[in-house]
Amino acid sequence: MTDEGTVYRQADDYDRRMSPYDPSAFPPFAVTVDLAVLTVRRHALCALVVRRGEPPFQGRWALPGGFVREDEDLATAAARELVEETGLIALSTRTAPSAPAAHPAATAGAAPHPPAAPPATAPAQDPPAALGKGAHLEQLATYGDPARDPRMRVVSVAHLALAPDLPAPRAGGDAHSARWAPVEALLGHEDAFGRDEEAVPLAFDHAQILADGVERARSKIEYSSLATAFCPPEFTVGELRRVYEAVWGVVLDPRNFHRKVTGTPGFLVPSGGTTTRQGGRPAQLFRAGGATVLNPPMLRPEV
Amino acid sequence: MTDEGTVYRQADDYDRRMSPYDPSAFPPFAVTVDLAVLTVRRHALCALVVRRGEPPFQGRWALPGGFVREDEDLATAAARELVEETGLIALSTRTAPSAPAAHPAATAGAAPHPPAAPPATAPAQDPPAALGKGAHLEQLATYGDPARDPRMRVVSVAHLALAPDLPAPRAGGDAHSARWAPVEALLGHEDAFGRDEEAVPLAFDHAQILADGVERARSKIEYSSLATAFCPPEFTVGELRRVYEAVWGVVLDPRNFHRKVTGTPGFLVPSGGTTTRQGGRPAQLFRAGGATVLNPPMLRPEV
DNA sequence: CAAATAGTGTCTTTTAGACATTATAAG
DNA sequence: CTTATAATGTCTAAAAGACACTATTTG
Numbered sequence: 330m331t332d333e334g335t336v337y338r339q340a341d342d343y344d345r346r347m348s349p350y351d352p353s354a355f356p357p358f359a360v361t362v363d364l365a366v367l368t369v370r371r372h373a374l375c376a377l378v379v380r381r382g383e384p385p386f387q388g389r390w391a392l393p394g395g396f397v398r399e400d401e402d403l404a405t406a407a408a409r410e411l412v413e414e415t416g417l418i419a420l421s422t423r424t425a426p427s428a429p430a431a432h433p434a435a436t437a438g439a440a441p442h443p444p445a446a447p448p449a450t451a452p453a454q455d456p457p458a459a460l461g462k463g464a465h466l467e468q469l470a471t472y473g474d475p476a477r478d479p480r481m482r483v484v485s486v487a488h489l490a491l492a493p494d495l496p497a498p499r500a501g502g503d504a505h506s507a508r509w510a511p512v513e514a515l516l517g518h519e520d521a522f523g524r525d526e527e528a529v530p531l532a533f534d535h536a537q538i539l540a541d542g543v544e545r546a547r548s549k550i551e552y553s554s555l556a557t558a559f560c561p562p563e564f565t566v567g568e569l570r571r572v573y574e575a576v577w578g579v580v581l582d583p584r585n586f587h588r589k590v591t592g593t594p595g596f597l598v599p600s601g602g603t604t605t606r607q608g609g610r611p612a613q614l615f616r617a618g619g620a621t622v623l624n625p626p627m628l629r630p631e632v
Numbered sequence: 633m634t635d636e637g638t639v640y641r642q643a644d645d646y647d648r649r650m651s652p653y654d655p656s657a658f659p660p661f662a663v664t665v666d667l668a669v670l671t672v673r674r675h676a677l678c679a680l681v682v683r684r685g686e687p688p689f690q691g692r693w694a695l696p697g698g699f700v701r702e703d704e705d706l707a708t709a710a711a712r713e714l715v716e717e718t719g720l721i722a723l724s725t726r727t728a729p730s731a732p733a734a735h736p737a738a739t740a741g742a743a744p745h746p747p748a749a750p751p752a753t754a755p756a757q758d759p760p761a762a763l764g765k766g767a768h769l770e771q772l773a774t775y776g777d778p779a780r781d782p783r784m785r786v787v788s789v790a791h792l793a794l795a796p797d798l799p800a801p802r803a804g805g806d807a808h809s810a811r812w813a814p815v816e817a818l819l820g821h822e823d824a825f826g827r828d829e830e831a832v833p834l835a836f837d838h839a840q841i842l843a844d845g846v847e848r849a850r851s852k853i854e855y856s857s858l859a860t861a862f863c864p865p866e867f868t869v870g871e872l873r874r875v876y877e878a879v880w881g882v883v884l885d886p887r888n889f890h891r892k893v894t895g896t897p898g899f900l901v902p903s904g905g906t907t908t909r910q911g912g913r914p915a916q917l918f919r920a921g922g923a924t925v926l927n928p929p930m931l932r933p934e935v
Numbered sequence: 936c937a938a939a940t941a942g943t944g945t946c947t948t949t950t951a952g953a954c955a956t957t958a959t960a961a962g
Numbered sequence: 963c964t965t966a967t968a969a970t971g972t973c974t975a976a977a978a979g980a981c982a983c984t985a986t987t988t989g
Contacts, residue, residue: 356701358660605967608961887943887944
């Protein structure tokens with residue numbers, strides 16, 4: 330039914346170039362991982378950005394990232410970068426392309442591995458680190474526009490990390506090399522441009538990566554228990570609700586939220602304790618339950 | 633709070649190695665695209681597979697794919713491969729990672745595999761092509777396990793394509809170089825192993841890629857109008873229902889399905905005509921509406 | 936006629952969302 | 963006391979799902 334022989338016979342071409350005996354037969358790419366690390370700080374969804382010290386985009390903010398090493402898996406590289414940037418240990422890295430019903434429980438995914446401390450390189454002040462804490466880590470998408478890096482052909486496998494609120498990199502500072510910034514400002518929510526320092530567009534295609542990561546997070550907390558990744562090990566229903574409110578940018582009814590979240594099997598398990606850290610009546614403390622898929626889901630309010 | 637200097641100062645490292653003046657400073661990768669092309673044939677979800685003519689995995693079935701060219705975007709490469717393999721024109725390719733309102737699509741981990749096909753091997757008869765037709769195309773996930781291809785380091789950016797039923801590659805044939813095969817058989821649905829020819833595991837990590845693609849499709853038709861990508865330009869409600877039944881592997885109530893699908897704004901628009909190609913009372917013909925996000929969603933029946 | 940598919944309606948259960956009320960802390 | 967937050971309950975509207983019934987074709 331089609332032109333003979335031409336159609337899916339590109340395979341010939343493939344094998345010829347795939348031959349290890351002719352390494353110059355295929356175009357070489359650099360492969361990196363970039364990280365969209367999100368957290369909730371002061372009731373706002375924030376991302377970790379680092380300031381670039383060299384061209385291109387010198388002085389601009391960018392997402393943290395680095396090269397994938399010779400014998401390193403993509404998930405391993407992302408976990409390594411996450412440790413290097415934040416001290417966070419990846420708690421879950423799934424091969425699965427997340428889907429509601431398919432998201433298996435994933436706990437330990439990528440191994441911690443050797444942080445491999447770079448020698449003398451850095452003055453490196455204010456690390457936003459919180460060693461010993463865990464974060465959710467998953468692959469986001471891959472970006473490979475030939476022009477995305479002016480220096481060479483780089484394909485970046487972006488990852489999304491969700492972490493509990495971490496200590497500020499350095500309170501009061503202003504010209505540091507790393508910081509948490511509200512995603513609204515980073516993504517230039519129209520009217521925000523020109524006002525704030527971080528309203529300058531991110532380097533490379535990192536604004537697109539971040540936007541994709543934010544949308545992934547926003548949609549995924551609907552159908553999974555991932556919102557708990559933004560919370561400390563023990564948290565209250567109110568704290569979890571404030572996570573949803575910050576990530577979605579909406580206000581939720583505390584009573585309906587409480588009823589729904591406590592009624593979803595496997596979402597939360599009471600830890601026994603209570604706290605008054607939010608003021609008011611003591612609230613029950615919970616831990617994340619084993620469920621990864623929420624049924625029924627938490628639905629974002631309509632437009 | 634963390635080890636000084638080591639943390640996010642990988643930027644130095646990054647920039648040093650990124651320098652175009654030292655191309656040997658970063659490890660070179662081959663980058664490919666692999667395609668999980670899905671369609672619905674004879675009430676079963678099927679995938680396009682090609683037979684490998686050379687080692688490794690000689691004689692095994694694999695997903696179609698090929699190298700990303702020097703100055704080619706990832707989406708462009710995937711669209712090119714799709715045309716080469718099937719004659720299908722990519723109708724939609726989104727950079728966006730996940731499902732809009734809901735569900736995150738995928739994140740994937742690692743896996744290897746380049747499809748390789750033998751040159752002389754193929755008489756290349758039966759292309760499952762259907763020139764001039766369109767298909768949905770989107771990025772799925774990226775697989776980069778260092779061992780996924782025994783020959784060299786290959787990172788593959790897998791894509792998912794959804795197409796209407798196409799003419800069989802070659803009816804009656806049995807040892808062709810390309811064919812549609814039910815995903816159940818390809819993924820070795822337990823009891824299916826050993827019975828059928830395609831019960832032999834796919835080459836490389838293609839079973840993982842295909843499984844991820846199938847799960848992406850299954851979840852995405854819940855919250856988007858993507859199921860129409862499996863249908864011809866004009867289709868009936870019954871035909872659309874059979875798509876859902878095939879993809880999900882369930883039986884749906886025709887009456888509730890009809891009420892729901894016609895009641896979802898923007899999902900379907902009547903084209904005016906009717907058809908009796910399914911037998912019985914003439915059915916109204918519809919086209920896909922403009923809506924991409926379904927509200928309310930079509931929910932998969934529970935376990 | 937029977938058989939098959941299309942399309943509409945009706946009823947019950949479940950869920951979402953609006954909102955009242957009570958409980959227990961801090962200041 | 964007031965104020966803030968937590969937790970439970972009640973009501974209504976919408977949606978899901980089970981299922982009866984009618985409509986229009988082919989054989």
